[in-house]
Amino acid sequence: MRRSRVPIVVTVLVLAFLYLPIVILVVNSFNPARYSGRWEGFSLTWYARLLESPEIWQAVKNTLVIAVSVTAVSVVLGTIAAYALHRWGASRLQRVHYTLIYQPLVVPEILMGISLLMAFVAAGVPLGLFTVFLAHVTFCVSYVAMTVLGRLQDFDFSVIEAARDLGAGPWQSARKVLVPLLRPGIVAGALLAFTLSVDDFVITFFVAGPGSTTLPLRIYSMIKHGAPPMINALSTLLLAVTLTAVLLSRRLTTRRADPPIR
Amino acid sequence: MKRSAGFAGFVALAAAAILASSACGRAKPALSVYTWSDYVKPELVRRFERERGCRVVLDTFESNEAMYAKLRAGATGYDLLTPSSYMVSLMHAQGLLRTLDHAQLPNLVHVDPDYLDLAIDKAMDHSVPYMITNTGIAYLAGRVRDVVPSWRMFGRADLRGRMTMFNDMRETIGAALKALGHSINSTSQAELAEAETLLLEWKRNLAKFDNEQYKIGLASGEFLLVHAWSGDVFQVRRENPDVRFFVPEEGTVISCDDLVIPADARRVALAHAFIDFLLDPAVAAENTAFVYYLCPNKDSYPLLPAEIRDNPGIFLAPELRARSEMIADIGAANALYVKVWDRLKASR
Numbered sequence: 001m002r003r004s005r006v007p008i009v010v011t012v013l014v015l016a017f018l019y020l021p022i023v024i025l026v027v028n029s030f031n032p033a034r035y036s037g038r039w040e041g042f043s044l045t046w047y048a049r050l051l052e053s054p055e056i057w058q059a060v061k062n063t064l065v066i067a068v069s070v071t072a073v074s075v076v077l078g079t080i081a082a083y084a085l086h087r088w089g090a091s092r093l094q095r096v097h098y099t100l101i102y103q104p105l106v107v108p109e110i111l112m113g114i115s116l117l118m119a120f121v122a123a124g125v126p127l128g129l130f131t132v133f134l135a136h137v138t139f140c141v142s143y144v145a146m147t148v149l150g151r152l153q154d155f156d157f158s159v160i161e162a163a164r165d166l167g168a169g170p171w172q173s174a175r176k177v178l179v180p181l182l183r184p185g186i187v188a189g190a191l192l193a194f195t196l197s198v199d200d201f202v203i204t205f206f207v208a209g210p211g212s213t214t215l216p217l218r219i220y221s222m223i224k225h226g227a228p229p230m231i232n233a234l235s236t237l238l239l240a241v242t243l244t245a246v247l248l249s250r251r252l253t254t255r256r257a258d259p260p261i262r
Numbered sequence: 263m264k265r266s267a268g269f270a271g272f273v274a275l276a277a278a279a280i281l282a283s284s285a286c287g288r289a290k291p292a293l294s295v296y297t298w299s300d301y302v303k304p305e306l307v308r309r310f311e312r313e314r315g316c317r318v319v320l321d322t323f324e325s326n327e328a329m330y331a332k333l334r335a336g337a338t339g340y341d342l343l344t345p346s347s348y349m350v351s352l353m354h355a356q357g358l359l360r361t362l363d364h365a366q367l368p369n370l371v372h373v374d375p376d377y378l379d380l381a382i383d384k385a386m387d388h389s390v391p392y393m394i395t396n397t398g399i400a401y402l403a404g405r406v407r408d409v410v411p412s413w414r415m416f417g418r419a420d421l422r423g424r425m426t427m428f429n430d431m432r433e434t435i436g437a438a439l440k441a442l443g444h445s446i447n448s449t450s451q452a453e454l455a456e457a458e459t460l461l462l463e464w465k466r467n468l469a470k471f472d473n474e475q476y477k478i479g480l481a482s483g484e485f486l487l488v489h490a491w492s493g494d495v496f497q498v499r500r501e502n503p504d505v506r507f508f509v510p511e512e513g514t515v516i517s518c519d520d521l522v523i524p525a526d527a528r529r530v531a532l533a534h535a536f537i538d539f540l541l542d543p544a545v546a547a548e549n550t551a552f553v554y555y556l557c558p559n560k561d562s563y564p565l566l567p568a569e570i571r572d573n574p575g576i577f578l579a580p581e582l583r584a585r586s587e588m589i590a591d592i593g594a595a596n597a598l599y600v601k602v603w604d605r606l607k608a609s610r
Contacts, residue, residue, distance in 0.1 A: 033481075033501055034497075034501060035477050035478050035480075035481035035482070035497075035498050035501050035502070038482060040501075052304075053304075054304070055304075055320055114335055117332070117335050117336065117337060118335060118336060121335070121336035121337070121338070122336075126338075126339060127337055127338070127339055128339070205328065205332065206332055206335065206337070208321070209337065209338075209339045210292070210294030210296075210319050210321055210339045210340060211292070211294065211319040211321065212321075213320075213321045213322060217321075217322065218299065218322060220324040221298065221299040221322030221323055221324040222299045222300070222322075223324060223474065
């Protein structure tokens, strides 16, 4: 019996769809042509232009500062929210809470952007990094809460009771039993929050103020004037940094995981 | 215990970073400019910062409409904007702009009076022209024969499928109106009907209506003849020397981005100082050479590189400029244009 060719074809197609655009982006970052897309020889023009563009680096800095702080805060809030929702989900108050947490996932971004802006204006909060931070936390909390909630669905609470029986305080049992068991959900939520914060455009556009332009805002505005190929160079650099970080962390974690097995 | 302390420290650090980056530099006054990307030469911004002992914070938008929507919803904190002229009239009508104090703008004397004749805000009451660009036609010299400098080129059947026109109601209908010898801001129903007939004829030859991708299409030879803005074309030409540009002899659309100060600006004096700085002839010349759009600053012209000074696509011949116009806000008559445009886009 011959093995079906379908799986290999599907795999190749999926891989091509996922990675071909990235390969093209990396290759084009070394192409000095801006408009023609024709290969005009290897060059580091865009990398040089990138190095002397302080406003792009400012945007990168803004984006990272916001993404990191948003992730930290929304992971804490989202996890606590998920725990409350799961533990007391039947009460009427928690049902309202669930609807509120769910809202940002279904409300169109543009609506959220405009309403947040109007709320900030009404409250007299000056627009800037802080308002972008608040807006991002608003929707990131929901994503974290949903992923952690999924993990809680099949969580066995008798483990916590056992810990309490054995003399652990509420804080101790949460820290040593609950959080480690929920970690996959928390980590997934954190990654989601980080990614959403880094590439959000619509909401950020409305709530950003002077000096808080993030990378997506900068990239969009470069389409009209400016030099978009610089972004290819920047993406290639970010890709290299992320890949190195992933490889390094994998190497470090496998080494640290060794002793307990022995 | 250790891990949670580390986490708390991390949160504190992130919070501190946010506070620090929003509070730093409070000592120096900061001018917030909201503009198109790469629209001021960076060295000039740094020079202004040094001269004035201030910081310039540049934020960028990608369309007039997006910027307007944001300000309309109540966003504040910007001291200087660079919208296009038609948006300036709208914002002025709604009281979003501040009247300029001419005493703080001695360099206004350098503004080219020939362009002010075309401008909407001729007295520079609330806006100063910053950069202008001419609409015209760009083509590949090696592939298009018998070029006539006229809008009628879009009627050439031999170029069918290899031409584009702007996806912009006023620009495209304006081109047809000009080809027929009418005003770009015509509100006559008969003239618009004539323009519609002509556009329907041209549409059969067009590949698409487009404002952005035509640059790439022209550079790679996919399109042979396109409706184009001069500033963009001269950037494309650096990559494909076969690209040529002309402004049709019937006259054309001249577009302008203006410097304006929003009504709620806080650094009003500094904003005036920056406008005045940009109007300095030497500064304007450097800016023009960087952006490839033209600062309409008559005393900067002799300082420009020959490549720009002798370019008939940037400096229109006087009789051609006399036949050209800026797009004006035509109020209720806009509905007539929308109807023509809708029928044009829907036709096959």
